[in-house]
Amino acid sequence: MSQSLHLFNHASTPNLTFPSNTKQCYSYLPKPSTTYNRRFPLISIRASSSSSSDLDSSSPLLVSDNGKGAVISREEEYPVAAGSIEVDAVTETELKENGFRSTRRTKLVCTIGPSTCGFDQLESLAVGGMNVARINMCHGTRDWHRQVIQLVRRLNEEKGYAVAIMMDTEGSEIHMGDLGGSSSAKAEDGEIWTFSVRAFDSTLPERTINVNYDGFAEDVKVGDDLLVDGGMVRFEVIEKIGPDVKCRCTDPGLLLPRANLTFWRDGSLVRERNAMLPTISSKDWLDIDFGIAEGVDFIAISFVKSAEVIKHLKSYIAARSRDGDIAVIAKIESIDSLKNLEEIVQASDGAMVARGDLGAQIPLEQVPSAQQRIVQVCRQLNKPVIVASQLLESMIEYPTPTRAEVADVSEAVRQRADALMLSGESAMGQFPEKALAVLRSVSLRIERWWREEKRHEAMELPDIGSSFSDKISEEICSSAAKMANNLEVDALFVYTKTGHMASLLSRCRPDCPIFAFTTTTSVRRRLNLQWGLIPFRLSFSDDMESNLNKTFSLLKARNLIKSGDLVIAVSDMLQSIQVMNVP
Numbered sequence: 001m002s003q004s005l006h007l008f009n010h011a012s013t014p015n016l017t018f019p020s021n022t023k024q025c026y027s028y029l030p031k032p033s034t035t036y037n038r039r040f041p042l043i044s045i046r047a048s049s050s051s052s053s054d055l056d057s058s059s060p061l062l063v064s065d066n067g068k069g070a071v072i073s074r075e076e077e078y079p080v081a082a083g084s085i086e087v088d089a090v091t092e093t094e095l096k097e098n099g100f101r102s103t104r105r106t107k108l109v110c111t112i113g114p115s116t117c118g119f120d121q122l123e124s125l126a127v128g129g130m131n132v133a134r135i136n137m138c139h140g141t142r143d144w145h146r147q148v149i150q151l152v153r154r155l156n157e158e159k160g161y162a163v164a165i166m167m168d169t170e171g172s173e174i175h176m177g178d179l180g181g182s183s184s185a186k187a188e189d190g191e192i193w194t195f196s197v198r199a200f201d202s203t204l205p206e207r208t209i210n211v212n213y214d215g216f217a218e219d220v221k222v223g224d225d226l227l228v229d230g231g232m233v234r235f236e237v238i239e240k241i242g243p244d245v246k247c248r249c250t251d252p253g254l255l256l257p258r259a260n261l262t263f264w265r266d267g268s269l270v271r272e273r274n275a276m277l278p279t280i281s282s283k284d285w286l287d288i289d290f291g292i293a294e295g296v297d298f299i300a301i302s303f304v305k306s307a308e309v310i311k312h313l314k315s316y317i318a319a320r321s322r323d324g325d326i327a328v329i330a331k332i333e334s335i336d337s338l339k340n341l342e343e344i345v346q347a348s349d350g351a352m353v354a355r356g357d358l359g360a361q362i363p364l365e366q367v368p369s370a371q372q373r374i375v376q377v378c379r380q381l382n383k384p385v386i387v388a389s390q391l392l393e394s395m396i397e398y399p400t401p402t403r404a405e406v407a408d409v410s411e412a413v414r415q416r417a418d419a420l421m422l423s424g425e426s427a428m429g430q431f432p433e434k435a436l437a438v439l440r441s442v443s444l445r446i447e448r449w450w451r452e453e454k455r456h457e458a459m460e461l462p463d464i465g466s467s468f469s470d471k472i473s474e475e476i477c478s479s480a481a482k483m484a485n486n487l488e489v490d491a492l493f494v495y496t497k498t499g500h501m502a503s504l505l506s507r508c509r510p511d512c513p514i515f516a517f518t519t520t521t522s523v524r525r526r527l528n529l530q531w532g533l534i535p536f537r538l539s540f541s542d543d544m545e546s547n548l549n550k551t552f553s554l555l556k557a558r559n560l561i562k563s564g565d566l567v568i569a570v571s572d573m574l575q576s577i578q579v580m581n582v583p
């Protein structure tokens with residue numbers, strides 16, 4: 001026999017009868033409000049018992065339906081065998097290695113490129129903690145990207161991972177072309193380079209660079225500064241000859257294929273031309289069709305200027321994708337996106353602090369405060385946020401990061417961003433797995449420090465739900481998270497078909513991990529981007545008692561939890577909070 005405590009919302013369980021062993025019953029209102037008093041009259045705590053004989057520890061541990069099951073409905077893509085549970089293989093390893101209380105909360109995104117596009121390399125990243133694989137449509141062909149997507153799928157199916165796929169669009173930025181087959185070129189101080197809109201054959205004349213934008217030579221002026229890749233290399237425009245622009249290198253560095261170009265005049269970014277380009281170019285639309293056809297989990301949109309483009313894209317996806325559930329991530333990387341930040345984030349399913357291009361559009365010293373603001377706005381509006389670019393830039397070439405890079409990663413973790421992203425470090429660096437290991441160990445260390453110091457933020461989280469039912473969900477999740485911290489419970493459990501209740505719990509950034517149970521593969525993969533969520537796929541019913549028993553039994557059988565662990569459970573079917581010890 002085991003004791004458990006339950007919190008019930010009587011409004012949603014009107015026929016509740018109290019068993020004879022009820023110990024306490026008192027009113028619990030998450031937030032005093034006349035509306036709640038009227039419509040949410042009483043939540044009570046009772047003690048009850050459940051017999052361990054209900055548990056079936058002999059249930060099968062893992063179904064290997066491998067996506068081969070029939071499509072049943074939007075809710076249930078593939079049937080999950082009754083009495084089975086699916087957890088991401090890397091999560092399971094981490095849960096067992098660290099104990100689930102100390103498992104990593106910050107999610108990790110890796111850009112896939114030539115260094116990591118093979119099956120074994122992808123598997124090494126998955127073993128190392130990659131939650132999301134990003135493909136950047138700026139580089140490579142669609143066939144190349146399709147192959148990567150297929151390999152990630154194979155990895156998930158054959159090895160039990162749940163790596164999600166994010167497709168990043170190129171956007172209408174001005175950028176260099178390929179370097180005539182070379183993977184990079186070094187520009188030295190004082191050298192003269194030609195930037196040209198002329199089409200060359202595969203071989204480029206020495207020190208010549210293609211530019212993708214026809215109006216380039218007309219728009220730049222002699223004396224302008226030309227910044228490559230947000231200032232990693234800098235040139236001064238010295239002469240214009242027809243379609244060719246001659247430039248002197250003033251800050252030497254490595255030129256990488258298709259690096260972006262911005263030009264500055266009198267200390268300010270020249271942005272009129274970029275402002276006129278459409279956010280989603282005709283190539284991007286073809287790439288988006290490709291992403292929809294391939295069933296990617298996230299589409300990240302570059303150089304978003306307003307919420308309208310996100311809304312338009314979301315309805316485009318809804319009309320075309322099989323189940324309309326590709327999440328749209330807004331990349332915040334321009335002055336306009338900062339200006340319209342709240343409405344862009346509100347319209348999106350998440351955001352990326354794209355510091356590479358952002359740092360080319362605003363003065364570098366403003367990037368840290370912009371990052372902090374974006375992370376905060378996303379948290380308030382309950383959208384996952386990724387901090388991206390140059391986190392461990394030196395690890396493209398070296399096996400250990402600089403101390404400053406470690407401090408930068410720590411700061412993003414301390415800000416409690418949902419996810420950190422590797423770019424060149426994993427796409428074309430020499431040490432992708434080591435870079436991922438640094439993100440993992442720094443995240444774990446800073447998160448632990450935060451918990452040990454008991455630094456619960458005083459961040460005021462505004463009401464975001466528009467319907468009464470959404471507001472109830474918010475109150476339940478914030479109360480559950482607060483109780484979890486106060487009672488120092490071992491884990492929060494959430495049963496959620498859409499993932500919404502799980503993200504509301506994640507938004508509160510509780511001390512304990514959140515085990516999120518959902519019925520669909522696609523929701524489980526998407527939850528992989530959100531802070532603190534450990535997503536499982538499980539078939540469950542509206543009967544919470546039986547859901548809990550089944551879950552406890554399955555998790556115990558896999559040694560993921562043990563008898564006596566204290567958990568709080570919430571569900572989006574019953575809108576209840578339950579506190580109990582694992583029987």
Ligand SMILES: Nc1ncnc2c1ncn2[C@@H]1O[C@H](COP(=O)(O)OP(=O)(O)OP(=O)(O)O)[C@@H](O)[C@H]1O
Nearest residue numbers: 111112113114136138139140256356423424427428
């Ligand atoms: N699919 C790919 N094929 C070849 N090289 C790639 C690929 N993806 C990334 N890279 C290399 O890794 C570098 C960093 O990748 P990343 O995706 O951050 O690109 P980026 O050019 O900085 O563009 P963005 O501003 O969109 O992030 C690129 O500059 C490129 O050299």
Ligand SMILES: CC(=O)C(=O)O
Nearest residue numbers: 354355356357388389
């Ligand atoms: C990731 C990206 O696009 C940037 O940092 O600019």
